[in-house]
Amino acid sequence: MAWDDxxxxxxxxxxxxAFINSGRIPTALIFSGVxxxxxxxxxxxxxxxxxxxxxxxxxxxxxxxxxxxxxxxxPDLFIIRPLGKANEITIDMIRExxxxxxxxPQIADxxxxxxxxADRMNIESSNAFxxxxxxxxxxxxxxxxxxxxxxxxxxxxxxCQMVKFHPLRKDVIKTILEEKLNLESIRADYLxxxxxxxxxxxxxxxxxxxxxxxxxxxxxxxxxxxLKSKGMELYEQRGVLKEKIExxxxxxxxxxxxxxxxxxxxxxxxNNGISTDRSKNTKDIIAKIEKLEYLYNALDSNVSSELVYxxxxxxxxxxxxxxxVFS
Numbered sequence: 001m002a003w004d005d006x007x008x009x010x011x012x013x014x015x016x017x018a019f020i021n022s023g024r025i026p027t028a029l030i031f032s033g034v035x036x037x038x039x040x041x042x043x044x045x046x047x048x049x050x051x052x053x054x055x056x057x058x059x060x061x062x063x064x065x066x067x068x069x070x071x072x073x074x075p076d077l078f079i080i081r082p083l084g085k086a087n088e089i090t091i092d093m094i095r096e097x098x099x100x101x102x103x104x105p106q107i108a109d110x111x112x113x114x115x116x117x118a119d120r121m122n123i124e125s126s127n128a129f130x131x132x133x134x135x136x137x138x139x140x141x142x143x144x145x146x147x148x149x150x151x152x153x154x155x156x157x158x159x160c161q162m163v164k165f166h167p168l169r170k171d172v173i174k175t176i177l178e179e180k181l182n183l184e185s186i187r188a189d190y191l192x193x194x195x196x197x198x199x200x201x202x203x204x205x206x207x208x209x210x211x212x213x214x215x216x217x218x219x220x221x222x223x224x225x226x227l228k229s230k231g232m233e234l235y236e237q238r239g240v241l242k243e244k245i246e247x248x249x250x251x252x253x254x255x256x257x258x259x260x261x262x263x264x265x266x267x268x269x270x271n272n273g274i275s276t277d278r279s280k281n282t283k284d285i286i287a288k289i290e291k292l293e294y295l296y297n298a299l300d301s302n303v304s305s306e307l308v309y310x311x312x313x314x315x316x317x318x319x320x321x322x323x324x325v326f327s
Contacts, residue, residue, distance in 0.1 A: 006038050006045070008172040012163050016046050025050060025110070026161040027136040030118070032149040033165025036200025040116055042165075043143045044069055047077060047112040050141070065108050076108040082120040087235055089115065091124040098132050101140055111140045118144035119151040119300075126153050133159040148300040167197020177202060194250050196293070201246065213247050220244060221313045238299045241308050245296045248316055252289050255319060256282060288315050 006013055012031075019025045031039040048059035048066045059066045068074030078100050080093050097113055105111050115121075121129060130153065136142065144160065146152060170192045176199065177188035183206075195202035220240075259282050292315070295308050 006042055007176060008168040009038055009042060009165055012042060012165050015163055016042070016049075020046075020049055025141060027138065027140060028133055028142045028144075028160040030144045030146060030149055030152070030157065030160045030162050031165060032146055032162060034167055034196070034198050035147045036195075036198035036202075037165045037168055038199075039145045039147075039165050040114070043112075043114045043145055044072075046143070047110075047114070047141070050110050050112070051076070051108040069112075074108065075106040076111045078111065078113045080113070080115045082117050087120060089118070089121040089125050091122075091128050094121070094125045094128040094132070098128070101132055101137060101142075105139055109139070111137075113140065113142045114145060115143070116145045118146045119148040121152075126156065130155055130159075151300065168195070168199060169197070170195075173197075173199060173202050177206075181206070194253050196249075205246075205250065213250075217244060217247055217316060221316050234305070237305050241305060241312070242296055242299055244312055245292050245308075248312060249289055249292050251319060252285050252292075252315075255285055259285070291315075 031043055033039055045059065048061070048069045049055075051065040051069070052059040053063040053065055054060035061067075061070070065074065069077050072079055078097060080089055080097060082089050083093075084090070097115075100111070101113065103111075115129075132142070133156065142160075144152065144156075149157065149162075170189075173192040173195050174185075174188045177183045177191055178185060181188075183191070191202040191206060194205065221244075291311070295303070295311060299305075299308060
């Protein structure tokens with residue numbers, strides 16, 4: 001890929017290219033931004049650009065280093081992702097990273113260590129990783145990829161160069177959906193509108209099954225169903241709540257389209273039990289969406305899952321005509 005292929009991340013791309021052109025590449029960086037905006041892909045692109053045999057600032061995508069990094073098989077590329085039931089990055093993973101950190105590069109100029117979802121490090125692994133940043137080898141680059149950098153230890157953040165990734169603009173997501181996935185313009189426009197700036201969300205709901213989503217929401221928002229979810233690990237419970245917030249935001253956006261007399265843009269609410277005569281107050285709908293977006297992000301902190309559930313249930317009850325599910 002070329003740097004220009006990373007649509008919507010011009011500032012991040014320009015900063016990384018400046019590092020390469022100056023020859024002053026930080027030994028530790030944080031790629032921070034919401035999911036689905038290209039952080040991990042750009043981390044690999046940066047690794048290729050720093051190690052490409054044929055080119056200086058833009059990777060050739062043909063040499064042994066570029067191909068190995070693309071396939072994640074390069075001996076000087078070390079990638080850590082959360083694993084296990086707890087979906088955590090454990091201290092054993094960090095110790096393995098430290099072992100490779102002290103080795104010389106095998107065929108590349110620099111070793112690259114990419115920690116995906118770095119905010120999933122637990123306390124033990126975070127403290128162990130901090131030691132790796134005290135005297136990092138100059139032939140190594142560590143990149144922390146995170147959608148919730150606020151959860152990283154302040155002492156880790158203070159030792160890393162922050163590279164911020166912004167939510168993608170609606171027109172950027174629409175272009176990608178049209179050109180890369182060959183979606184019709186109206187479909188691409190809808191998905192871009194509900195994506196919250198994330199390609200991951202747009203792709204997740206590319207093949208919507210409206211009736212299934214309605215049934216899922218109605219079932220989950222019975223109090224008994226939520227009590228069952230309390231048996232989950234906290235991170236699992238919050239993941240479920242995030243998914244339901246995404247669904248509800250989509251329904252609310254549909255109501256906005258209906259209120260604006262744009263039924264051709266409606267994907268979920270049409271013929272699926274959503275009231276269109278009880279929710280004509282556009283400001284109220286927008287306020288609900290903003291509240292849900294706030295709660296979505298707050299789930300990454302210590303907000304009460306039960307409180308979030310109650311708010312989701314109340315909003316769904318106000319826009320759904322299937323009130324019998326709450327009895």
